[in-house]
Amino acid sequence: MTEFIQALEAFPFLRLALGAGLLASVSCGVVGTFVVTRRMTVVAGSLAHSVLGGIGAAHYLHVVRGWTWLHPLHGALFAALLAAMIIGWVRDRGREREDTVISALWAVGMATGVLFLFRTPGYQADLMTYLFGNIVVVDPGELRLLVGVDVIVLAVVVAFWNPLLAVSYDEEFARLRGVNVPAVTTLLLALTGLAIVTLVAMVGVVMVIALVTLPAATAGRFTRRLSHTMVAAVILTALLTTGGLALSFQADLPTGATTIMLTASVYALAHLVSAGRDRVRRRRP
Amino acid sequence: MSAPCIVRADALGHAYDGPSVLQDVTFELCEGDFAAVVGPNGGGKSTLARIIVGLITPRRGRVEVFGSSPRRASLDIGYMPQHTSLDPLFPITAGEVVLMGRLGRGSRLGPWGSRDRDVATAALRDVGLPDIAERRLDELSGGQRRRVLLARALATEPRLLVLDEPTAGLDPSVQDEFYALLRELNRNLTILMVSHDTSLVSRSVTRVFCVNGTLAEHCLTEVPDDWRELFYGPRQVRLVRHDHDHTHDHDHGHDHGAGSSSHD
Numbered sequence: 327m328t329e330f331i332q333a334l335e336a337f338p339f340l341r342l343a344l345g346a347g348l349l350a351s352v353s354c355g356v357v358g359t360f361v362v363t364r365r366m367t368v369v370a371g372s373l374a375h376s377v378l379g380g381i382g383a384a385h386y387l388h389v390v391r392g393w394t395w396l397h398p399l400h401g402a403l404f405a406a407l408l409a410a411m412i413i414g415w416v417r418d419r420g421r422e423r424e425d426t427v428i429s430a431l432w433a434v435g436m437a438t439g440v441l442f443l444f445r446t447p448g449y450q451a452d453l454m455t456y457l458f459g460n461i462v463v464v465d466p467g468e469l470r471l472l473v474g475v476d477v478i479v480l481a482v483v484v485a486f487w488n489p490l491l492a493v494s495y496d497e498e499f500a501r502l503r504g505v506n507v508p509a510v511t512t513l514l515l516a517l518t519g520l521a522i523v524t525l526v527a528m529v530g531v532v533m534v535i536a537l538v539t540l541p542a543a544t545a546g547r548f549t550r551r552l553s554h555t556m557v558a559a560v561i562l563t564a565l566l567t568t569g570g571l572a573l574s575f576q577a578d579l580p581t582g583a584t585t586i587m588l589t590a591s592v593y594a595l596a597h598l599v600s601a602g603r604d605r606v607r608r609r610r611p
Numbered sequence: 612m613s614a615p616c617i618v619r620a621d622a623l624g625h626a627y628d629g630p631s632v633l634q635d636v637t638f639e640l641c642e643g644d645f646a647a648v649v650g651p652n653g654g655g656k657s658t659l660a661r662i663i664v665g666l667i668t669p670r671r672g673r674v675e676v677f678g679s680s681p682r683r684a685s686l687d688i689g690y691m692p693q694h695t696s697l698d699p700l701f702p703i704t705a706g707e708v709v710l711m712g713r714l715g716r717g718s719r720l721g722p723w724g725s726r727d728r729d730v731a732t733a734a735l736r737d738v739g740l741p742d743i744a745e746r747r748l749d750e751l752s753g754g755q756r757r758r759v760l761l762a763r764a765l766a767t768e769p770r771l772l773v774l775d776e777p778t779a780g781l782d783p784s785v786q787d788e789f790y791a792l793l794r795e796l797n798r799n800l801t802i803l804m805v806s807h808d809t810s811l812v813s814r815s816v817t818r819v820f821c822v823n824g825t826l827a828e829h830c831l832t833e834v835p836d837d838w839r840e841l842f843y844g845p846r847q848v849r850l851v852r853h854d855h856d857h858t859h860d861h862d863h864g865h866d867h868g869a870g871s872s873s874h875d
Contacts, residue, residue, distance in 0.1 A: 363698070491711070492714055499711060551747075552701075
């Protein structure tokens with residue numbers, strides 16, 4: 327650990343990666359809790375993969391067309407919000423089967439990203455970067471973007487907490503009480519897209535879903551309120567991204583994959599502890 | 612003077628993707644009624660309840676609640692869904708569930724106001740659970756969870772209470788307590804309750820609607836003690852005598868299941 331702390335002082339890219347992980351923890355912990363409790367994991371997976379289309383397009387325009395102001399994460403944000411609106415619309419009034427559309431967005435987003443990156447010089451390295459994450463691509467501009475996303479996510483969740491909780495727990499009852507359920511659902515999907523984008527650079531689109539859902543699922547086993555689950559999930563995600571970064575640096579391993587393995591290990595451990603606790607409770611007279 | 616009509620259904624019919632679930636359902640529910648909707652599984656009981664609260668728009672016929680469409684009237688209806696439709700592992704406390712009843716009545720944005728919290732506390736007290744607001748829902752017994760959902764419906768400050776199978780899966784003694792609570796609430800509230808259990812229901816309600824595709828109202832009549840003993844032993848049960856109104860009674864063969872009331 328001392329070696330990692332010294333490296334943090336020596337290497338700016340490590341500090342940027344640490345900052346990105348901590349900032350991403352806020353929105354991912356908050357939104358991931360909704361994703362888990364509303365059982366939207368597959369939807370979140372589709373959103374995560376569809377952002378590759380936006381990343382690819384933005385990267386292409388940046389490199390080939392000279393749109394230097396356009397960051398790949400801008401494209402990711404656009405793609406995530408577009409996919410969220412499409413899924414929200416299909417859930418509300420589409421005649422297509424929802425899972426079919428979710429799968430289609432998943433694949434079409436990936437295909438779009440691959441095609442754009444194929445036409446962009448340096449395609450091979452960039453594709454791997456966005457699929458599996460690369461902490462070196464984190465830059466100060468991205469940190470500012472992450473701060474903005476966190477502020478938006480927190481403000482929206484605090485303001486709309488009551489309808490968000492009601493729609494997550496009992497959608498029908500919320501509708502009867504005058505809550506605009508399709509609008510709240512689309513809002514939640516959009517927040518999920520934003521949260522996913524914050525982690526894409528670090529762990530990549532393929533693995534980001536684990537870091538959005540597993541900390542929240544772990545925290546949910548030991549908390550009694552959704553708000554407490556969120557706070558615990560934020561702290562846990564911060565520890566896991568920092569731990570993954572430190573472990574990968576020490577062992578010279580890819581940060582994204584290391585972080586995901588650490589996250590999955592903690593989830594499995596929590597599952598065992600929680601199952602044991604439940605067994606003890608059941609045995610009590 | 613008769614009590615004002617709260618719910619008026621006229622030639623109501625509904626089908627999902629297949630054959631009709633409900634057809635030609637006509638009835639009125641008046642202020643102060645405590646009506647049970649009974650019938651076999653798949654007979655359309657829950658569909659009827661969901662039409663009345665505005666969750667389903669019927670394909671045929673007309674339904675009015677408080678003189679307007681169910682959707683417009685939905686804020687005046689306290690609805691308790693079947694408990695199986697809710698995630699039992701959702702991390703939420705009893706108090707938070709009850710406060711959901713304040714949606715549409717209380718604060719739109721931000722935290723709940725003090726009046727909302729007062730109403731939710733009173734609702735929990737009314738259902739006999741004044742001290743469980745901070746308990747996680749999955750730590751409560753089945754009967755307590757139903758009472759929490761009932762408290763949520765009461766927190767809406769309703770004029771009509773619609774309950775969908777509120778006692779399904781509960782022990783008979785817990786069901787008895789629940790129905791006693793509903794009788795208390797019926798002093799100030801009109802109640803429509805879907806139930807598969809006619810034996811316990813019939814002790815509590817003032818009207819029985821039997822639904823199996825269509826609807827027939829049954830009159831409640833005490834059955835002689837020797838009959839009661841014969842069918843149910845010493846347990847106190849009031850049986851329902853079924854006098855079908857044959858105007859709406861096409862293809863109305865039904866079975867209320869073992870242990871339910873007898874059909875005279």
